[in-house]
Amino acid sequence: MEIFSSTFKGLIDTSGFMGLDIKNVIMILLSFVLFYLAIKKQYEPLLMLPIAFGMLLTNLPLTGLYHAELWNPSTNPYFAPQYLGTMYADQSGSQIFQSVFTQQTSLDYGKVLHEGGLLDMLYLGVKLQIYPPLIFLGIGSMTDFGPLIANPKSFLLGAAAQGGIFFTFLGACLLNLTGLGDGFTLKEAASIAIIGGADGPTAIYLTSKLAPQLLGSIAVAAYSYMALVPVIQPPIMKLLTTEKERSVKMGQLREVSKIEKIVFPIAVTVIVSLIVPSAAPLVGILMFGNLMKESGVCDRLVKTAQNELMNIITIFLGITVGATAVADNFLSLKTIFIIVLGLIAFCVGTACGVLLGKLMYVISGHKINPLIGSAGVSAVPMAARVSQKVGAQTNPSNFLLMHAMGPNVAGVIGSAVAAGVLLSVLG
């Protein structure tokens, strides 16, 4: 009887209930909301479902699947802030002295390997920036850059839509003035801003380097808004354009030869990597996937990149990014700000694209439909479909899809370059 009771007591003591606190409960309920969004509403379900499940697993106490503390350098026992020296700034005649310590980012990977759980191991792929480029490999092997090659001006629209990123960067810094919450450091502001790129892998890539503590909330915000593109974009597009502009029919795109399609990925890789080397992991691998596809000689590899590899990485990426959403990181004012700022980033990006589209409409002598500008935020191919849909609403015989695909795929390159720029300055 005594054995029975002690066993039973031991069982209760080691059960999750003992470790459960209110924060965990809230997070678990939040994961249920994400399940609902993924399954019922089908918001990017391929990523949202794994993210939600990762969130559930990580917030069930004592499961030991993911240890946030292993990834936080300040709890690393071998971590000691290094004293860099004293810096002073001369301000209105008086000298201010500041002691400066390094922002220690080195992790104890040995400890992770020894003590980590399943999701810690899988998270290595995020932390070491392996998954996002591999997703880009799959995207590259599925993307047809033909419309962009046929109409290189589309690159401009893809660039303009990145305005949302940099506007939001300023916005996040301005938010610091309100004094609400802890505020955002430059690195955090940049990571939030990249949501405006409307590109999940790019957002995860940049955030895992600059502000890994925000990874969960930024990924959830980015993928939610990408799913909401058909809801967010049309009102902005309609607000900024007149009916006459929306009904512009664009001429047929010229057909692009195979040689051009083969030269494209090679040239983009060389040009972009030479100017912004830090964008090379994303742009280079994206273009590698595209070259495999366009060359037509690597069919087996292309099939793997498009299907099995992409699917495996998507599962790993989703569940581990979800796992980073531990209660202490997620349940804060910051998450709310991230959600608001992410929405602003999306809206401003869309507006910038449409406004440049309007400018091109005027310059081209009313030949370019400004609606294709909104497709410059990546979100392939959803954003291009939205352009098509809004165009067809105004004039049912108008087919903008192929024209919008140009800015759309240019947006993928644009947001990867923007991430590269932010990394090179802040990384």
Place this chain on the structure above:
Amino acid sequence: MNTALRMLLESAEAASEDAIERIQGLPDAASQLADKDYWGSVGILALTGILVVFLILAILIFFFWLMGTIFKSIDKSKAEKKASEAAKAAAPKPAVETVVEAAPEDDEEELIAVISAAIAAYEGDGGFTIRSVKRHGDGGSRVQSAWRSAGVRGNMSQF
């Protein structure tokens, strides 16, 4: 307004990579915000960011515009060459009752049958012989035919 602008310009000048590095070294948002070069650095960073994105994509536009013009001119000269060859080959031939475009490649009897049927329907009964069926161009015509556009339209109507 003027003073604000001047202050902004001054702080932008003061902001250099050193300033950004120094601000980055500060541990939290509040102390970063307190740095005198904060707004200058932030502004410069956002401005250069979007400019660099535009610059790179502009370089790409130039490159692919150049590539496009070269390929278009190659295509044009090729097409002209082909057209003149075709004209030479076609000239000595006497006119036949019906000339049809499309060529037997491997086993295209079915296609020829379809074309014959179409001509029969168009011409009415009897009164014609098909001498040859030649494909017009290389099959991947640069100009989109009405059939093709109709097909594309059909596929895209779902979006």
